[in-house]
Amino acid sequence: MKKEYKDKLMWAAQNKAELSSLNNKxxxxxxxxxDEVAHRSHDNAFKKIDCLQCANxxxxxxxxxxxxxxxxxxKHLRIKPSAFIDAYLLKDEVGDYVMKSQPCPFLDxxxxxxxxxxxxxxxxxxxxxxxxxxxxxxxxxxxxxEICPAVADVFQELKKVYS
Numbered sequence: 001m002k003k004e005y006k007d008k009l010m011w012a013a014q015n016k017a018e019l020s021s022l023n024n025k026x027x028x029x030x031x032x033x034x035d036e037v038a039h040r041s042h043d044n045a046f047k048k049i050d051c052l053q054c055a056n057x058x059x060x061x062x063x064x065x066x067x068x069x070x071x072x073x074x075k076h077l078r079i080k081p082s083a084f085i086d087a088y089l090l091k092d093e094v095g096d097y098v099m100k101s102q103p104c105p106f107l108d109x110x111x112x113x114x115x116x117x118x119x120x121x122x123x124x125x126x127x128x129x130x131x132x133x134x135x136x137x138x139x140x141x142x143x144x145x146e147i148c149p150a151v152a153d154v155f156q157e158l159k160k161v162y163s
Contacts, residue, residue: 063122
C-alpha cells in the first residue's frame with residue numbers, strides 16, 4: 001500500500017474520538033446537504049486514490065454475501081452454489097455469509113479481483129460513501145475510515161464542512 005494511503009488510515013485512527021463525535025453530530029442533525037457533500041468528497045477522493053494500489057478492504061474484511069451473490073459467483077466459477085458455500089463461506093455472528101479467509105480468495109497478487117464481473121453486491125457498492133441517505137451509513141463509514149483511505153478522505157472533508 002502506498003505511504004499516502006497508510007497516512008490517511010493512520011490519521012483516521014489517531015482522530016477516532018473526534019471523528020466519532022462528528023459522526024454522532026451528523027446522525028442527530030442530518031444536514032440537508034450531507035449527501036451532496038459526501039458524494040462530492042467521494043468523487044474527489046477517488047480522483048486521488050487507486051483501489052488497485054491499496055485493496056485493503058479485500059485484504060482485511062469480508063462483505064456480507066447474499067443468496068443472489070452466491071448464485072452469481074457459483075455460476076461464474078461453474079460450480080454448484082452448495083459447493084461455493086462449502087469452499088469459500090461461513091456464517092458470521094449475525095448469521096450472514098462471509099468469506100472464510102482474508103485476504104479474499106479472489107484477490108490476485110496485483111490486487112485485481114478474479115471474479116470482478118460477478119463480485120458480491122457489497123463489494124460493488126463499497127465503500128458506500130456515494131449512496132443516497134448517507135446519514136444511514138455513518139456508523140459503517142466511520143469504521144471504514146480505518147480500512148479505506150478514500151473514506152478517511154471523505155471524513156476529513158466532512159470534518160472541514162461540519163466541525
